[in-house]
Amino acid sequence: xxxxxxxxxPLVVLVALVALARRHPMVAWLTLAGLVIAAGDWTxxxxxxxxxxxxxxxxxxxxxxxxxxxxxxxxxxxxxEPADLALWGMVAALVLIxxxxxxxxxxxxxxxxxxxxxxxxxxxxxxxxxxxPLPQFSRELRRWCWVTALGLTVVVSIHIWxxxxxxxxxxILVNGDEVTSRPLVATQxxxxxxxxxxxxxxxxxxxxxxxxxxxxxxxxxxxQRSVWAALILAVASLALLAPKLRARLFGxxxxxxxxxxxxxxxxxxxxxxxxxxxxxxxxxxxxDRQLAWRTLVGQQNQMGSTTVLLGQPxxxxxxxxxxxxxxxxxAPHNYYVSxxxxxxxxxxxxxxxxxxxxxxRNLKSRQAVGVAWAVGLMTFCYAYNIQLYVxxxxxxxxxxxxxxxxxxxxxxxxxxxxxxSGVVAVP
Numbered sequence: 001x002x003x004x005x006x007x008x009x010p011l012v013v014l015v016a017l018v019a020l021a022r023r024h025p026m027v028a029w030l031t032l033a034g035l036v037i038a039a040g041d042w043t044x045x046x047x048x049x050x051x052x053x054x055x056x057x058x059x060x061x062x063x064x065x066x067x068x069x070x071x072x073x074x075x076x077x078x079x080x081e082p083a084d085l086a087l088w089g090m091v092a093a094l095v096l097i098x099x100x101x102x103x104x105x106x107x108x109x110x111x112x113x114x115x116x117x118x119x120x121x122x123x124x125x126x127x128x129x130x131x132x133p134l135p136q137f138s139r140e141l142r143r144w145c146w147v148t149a150l151g152l153t154v155v156v157s158i159h160i161w162x163x164x165x166x167x168x169x170x171x172i173l174v175n176g177d178e179v180t181s182r183p184l185v186a187t188q189x190x191x192x193x194x195x196x197x198x199x200x201x202x203x204x205x206x207x208x209x210x211x212x213x214x215x216x217x218x219x220x221x222x223x224q225r226s227v228w229a230a231l232i233l234a235v236a237s238l239a240l241l242a243p244k245l246r247a248r249l250f251g252x253x254x255x256x257x258x259x260x261x262x263x264x265x266x267x268x269x270x271x272x273x274x275x276x277x278x279x280x281x282x283x284x285x286x287x288d289r290q291l292a293w294r295t296l297v298g299q300q301n302q303m304g305s306t307t308v309l310l311g312q313p314x315x316x317x318x319x320x321x322x323x324x325x326x327x328x329x330x331a332p333h334n335y336y337v338s339x340x341x342x343x344x345x346x347x348x349x350x351x352x353x354x355x356x357x358x359x360x361r362n363l364k365s366r367q368a369v370g371v372a373w374a375v376g377l378m379t380f381c382y383a384y385n386i387q388l389y390v391x392x393x394x395x396x397x398x399x400x401x402x403x404x405x406x407x408x409x410x411x412x413x414x415x416x417x418x419x420x421s422g423v424v425a426v427p
Contacts (some may be wrong), residue, residue: 006192021069029144036389037151040185043177046194053109063123070126094343098315106315114314124391149195149221150217156218159183182222187389189227193219194376198369232374289333295320309342335381358398
């Protein structure tokens with residue numbers, strides 16, 4: 001009898017957590033923020049339970065709770081536009097097909113381990129969509145931005161205090177896993193930078209904008225070159241599309257240049273400049289990653305047209321031989337390549353079209369933050385795989401509206417970013 005009751009315990013906990021997420025959504029927002037803040041140090045969380053040989057980790061549990069919370073909400077998808085349902089439905093169907101094939105060929109544990117990151121991201125993004133009556137920038141989202149950015153600031157400060165700024169090609173052991181010695185891992189740095197950019201656009205108080213500039217500065221100090229590229233293109237999109245914000249960015253650039261010039265003249269920046277030069281000129285990692293992309297894509301292209309269009313089943317792995325003869329197994333650092341390998345050319349095309357549709361929708365609704373986040377994420381996807389942590393950014397970037405326009409009791413009045421930044425709308 002006791003053993004049967006223990007088997008029901010996970011179900012009882014799930015129901016309780018789903019009820020908590022629906023009744024007090026800020027708890028879920030804080031959970032998402034906590035996962036981002038802990039991402040670089042909590043590299044090897046213990047499994048909560050094991051189902052059919054598949055380990056369930058805290059990130060998986062979070063995704064399950066959010067997904068159940070979404071689909072126990074009546075009429076959750078009724079506001080989605082047909083084009084969005086078609087594109088994302090195609091991606092979801094191809095993921096499901098690849099997963100079923102993976103279960104059949106490799107077993108639940110192997111296939112499930114490869115698909116978990118996609119399911120986590122999809123579940124969290126879907127939940128965020130149902131909470132935000134886009135294109136509004138809700139108070140819940142604003143709170144998540146501030147909690148996450150301030151938490152990452154604490155992490156940066158602690159890491160710099162203990163190990164300095166680190167180096168581009170230097171790895172250290174954290175909980176038995178090798179991670180970068182830089183203050184933040186790439187995904188954390190991206191989130192901090194894009195949040196800083198958003199707060200610079202959205203906040204009206206000078207002191208809060210100044211703090212946002214501080215977030216951007218800390219992001220730059222993390223020496224993540226892919227993040228630099230993503231932020232540069234995000235800022236460029238704002239400068240092109242937001243005439244009023246252009247003046248603000250010009251003033252910020254002028255002030256930053258003046259401060260840098262004074263510090264450079266005093267010799268204060270010499271150690272930092274050396275690190276930035278090393279980060280800029282180091283090409284070994286990028287060359288290795290490009291080789292991995294070409295090798296994996298070439299291998300799949302030789303498997304026939306069906307595999308090219310639909311991808312290989314989850315669980316197939318990423319085995320390839322390097323030029324020096326070593327065999328590598330890790331996933332490619334490129335989200336487009338990762339999607340191509342598992343859901344094929346059809347799936348990755350649908351994903352890119354959906355992201356492009358998000359840029360167009362944010363332009364049409366004059367949301368500067370949505371445009372910047374979309375451009376930043378699409379750039380970052382070229383060098384890294386995106387995960388659960390970026391779900392709030394992805395939801396805004398895509399701009400799909402699932403929440404009723406008056407359903408968010410805590411949202412700010414519907415005020416497009418162009419009121420503050422003058423973003424040019426698409427007619």
